[in-house]
Amino acid sequence: MADERPRSAAMPRSTAMIERLVAFDTTSRNSNLEMIDFVRDHLAELGVESRLTHDDEGAKANLYATLGPGDRPGICLSGHTDVVPVDGQDWETDPFRATIREGRVYGRGTADMKSFIAAALTFAPDILARVKDTPIHFAFSYDEELGCLGAPRLIAAIERMPVRPAMCIIGEPTGMKVVTGHKGKRDLRCRVRGRECHSAYIHGGVNAIEIAAELVAFLGRMAQRLQREGPFEAAFDPPFTTVHVGTIAGGTALNIVPRECTFEFEIRNLPGHDPEPLIEEVRAFAEAELLPRMREVAVESGIEWQPRAAYPGLATGDDGEVVRLAKRLARANDTATVSFGTEGGLFDAAGIPAVVCGPGHIAQAHKANEFISLKQVAACEDFLGRLLDEIGGDGAG
Numbered sequence: 469m470a471d472e473r474p475r476s477a478a479m480p481r482s483t484a485m486i487e488r489l490v491a492f493d494t495t496s497r498n499s500n501l502e503m504i505d506f507v508r509d510h511l512a513e514l515g516v517e518s519r520l521t522h523d524d525e526g527a528k529a530n531l532y533a534t535l536g537p538g539d540r541p542g543i544c545l546s547g548h549t550d551v552v553p554v555d556g557q558d559w560e561t562d563p564f565r566a567t568i569r570e571g572r573v574y575g576r577g578t579a580d581m582k583s584f585i586a587a588a589l590t591f592a593p594d595i596l597a598r599v600k601d602t603p604i605h606f607a608f609s610y611d612e613e614l615g616c617l618g619a620p621r622l623i624a625a626i627e628r629m630p631v632r633p634a635m636c637i638i639g640e641p642t643g644m645k646v647v648t649g650h651k652g653k654r655d656l657r658c659r660v661r662g663r664e665c666h667s668a669y670i671h672g673g674v675n676a677i678e679i680a681a682e683l684v685a686f687l688g689r690m691a692q693r694l695q696r697e698g699p700f701e702a703a704f705d706p707p708f709t710t711v712h713v714g715t716i717a718g719g720t721a722l723n724i725v726p727r728e729c730t731f732e733f734e735i736r737n738l739p740g741h742d743p744e745p746l747i748e749e750v751r752a753f754a755e756a757e758l759l760p761r762m763r764e765v766a767v768e769s770g771i772e773w774q775p776r777a778a779y780p781g782l783a784t785g786d787d788g789e790v791v792r793l794a795k796r797l798a799r800a801n802d803t804a805t806v807s808f809g810t811e812g813g814l815f816d817a818a819g820i821p822a823v824v825c826g827p828g829h830i831a832q833a834h835k836a837n838e839f840i841s842l843k844q845v846a847a848c849e850d851f852l853g854r855l856l857d858e859i860g861g862d863g864a865g
Contacts, residue, residue: 480845483573485586487566490575496550496613499527503549507531507589507608514592521621528610530622535595536603536859541634543793543855544605544820546811547585548612548619551577557836572839579828579840584639587827587848591856598860605633612811615655615777619811623818635790636815639826641833641840642806644847646794647824649703649805651736652781652813654743657774658683660718663766664727673725674762674769677718680729683771684713686753687733690746701738703805709737710807711746732776736807739781747773780813782822790821797854798825806830825851 492503508518511533518533536542554563554576561567563576573583588606595604607626610618626632640647660683662674691711700707711733718729737743754771762769784791786803795801803823808830812822827848828840 480842480849482583482587482590482845482849483568483842485590486573486575486578486583486845489582489586490566490577491564493564494550494577495553496611497553500549500610501527501529504529504531504608507585510589511592511606514596516592516596519625521625523610523618523621528618530610530618530625531606531608532622532626533606534603535592535606536599537601538603539631540601540603541631542603542605543859544607544633544636544815545584545588545639546607546609546636546815546822547581547588547639547826548609548811549582549585550611550613551580551582552613552834554836559836561837563838568842571842573842573845574837574839576838579641579838580830580833581640581826581828583828583840583845584826584848587845587852588639591849591852594856595859598856600860602859604855604859607636609811615653616779616809616811616814617777619779619814623814623820626820627818633820635793636812636820636822637790637794638810638812638815638822638824639848640808640810640824641826641828641830642804642824643829644798644825644827644844644851645804646791646798646800646802647806648782648784648786648791648803649739650782650809650812650824651704651709651738651807652743653777653779653809654735654737654747654775655732655777656734656747657730657732657776659772659774660729661768661770661772662725662727662729662762663769664720665725667723667725670725672765674766675725676729677726679758679762679771680716680718680731682758683750683754684716684731684733686750687711687713690749699738699741701740704738704807706807709735709741709743709746711735736809737781739783739813779809779811780817782810782813782816782824784812784816784821784823788821790823793858794823794825797851797858
């Protein structure tokens with residue numbers, strides 16, 4: 469680890485483990501097995517068995533482990549192992565080598581969210597030494613950054629177990645605030661198929677880019693309507709469901725009417741706002757207004773919709789046991805909401821009440837020179853230390 473702090477300065481206990489985890493390049497396009505194997509071996513040395521669930525190709529895995537009695541519900545500490553790419557970002561340090569500078573740890577995943585996992589692993593021996601009747605479960609997933617793709621298999625495996633956790637704390641970066649609500653997400657890809665021809669004779673073709681542009685414009689009007697008319701929930705920023713087109717590609721040359729165009733869009737919905745009618749609205753527009761015009765020229769033309777990722781919003785009541793516990797551990801008097809998504813909604817939908825509370829800030833994530841402050845790492849350690857006091861005295865679960 470590159471360390472630019474005086475060696476006499478106190479470091480949080482988890483710093484060394486953060487270094488180990490950041491060094492694994494678990495960008496979502498890569499396998500996470502090297503990191504999962506490290507975590508499994510680390511826990512095995514403590515006498516803890518891990519259960520893995522893999523993706524279809526066997527290239528990625530979730531990990532679930534129980535520290536303490538396996539026949540009781542307990543508390544789940546959950547996090548994702550994957551990170552977003554560093555491609556095209558102007559890093560001042562090696563993103564996969566933790567660098568300490570002026571009270572911060574720089575590196576990909578320091579904020580989102582390897583520092584939480586590192587703290588949990590660092591405290592594993594303490595948990596084992598002090599756990600009595602309330603076990604602590606570790607649940608570490610793959611492909612959260614691609615739309616929470618790994619967590620459903622992890623949760624399905626948990627549901628098949630004789631005993632499930634009573635509650636779950638998701639360690640996404642919230643500045644150690646207790647978050648009880650976040651938006652859901654639907655992610656779709658639209659593929660428009662037209663007919664290509666020479667651009668001098670456009671009447672014989674169907675321009676896929678122009679059709680896609682009409683759909684993108686329709687989604688833009690939908691987004692403006694939602695911003696103007698709601699529904700609204702003041703606790704969120706922004707306080708309405710959002711619609712966003714993020715990528716578009718099509719065409720081969722200027723003098724060829726493009727045969728194909730593909731774009732991706734997402735809906736980030738308020739927890740109580742069903743996104744399905746919005747998706748049906750744009751599909752209905754395509755069916756009624758665009759397809760008949762396209763097929764008058766080319767019967768083979770079409771519009772295809774491919775669902776890619778989906779997860780529900782989170783809306784945990786402030787009077788729930790997991791909220792009361794998290795507020796005690798964080799020494800917080802209130803709760804918050806966030807607009808980014810987490811795996812919390814999936815746990816909650818499976819009957820495992822969840823909150824989001826972890827070190828670091830989302831403003832530092834997903835960009836060059838990602839960092840977490842050492843103060844945030846220390847605050848997370850204090851949180852876990854108070855959790856040990858709770859379970860050591862059988863105060864939860």
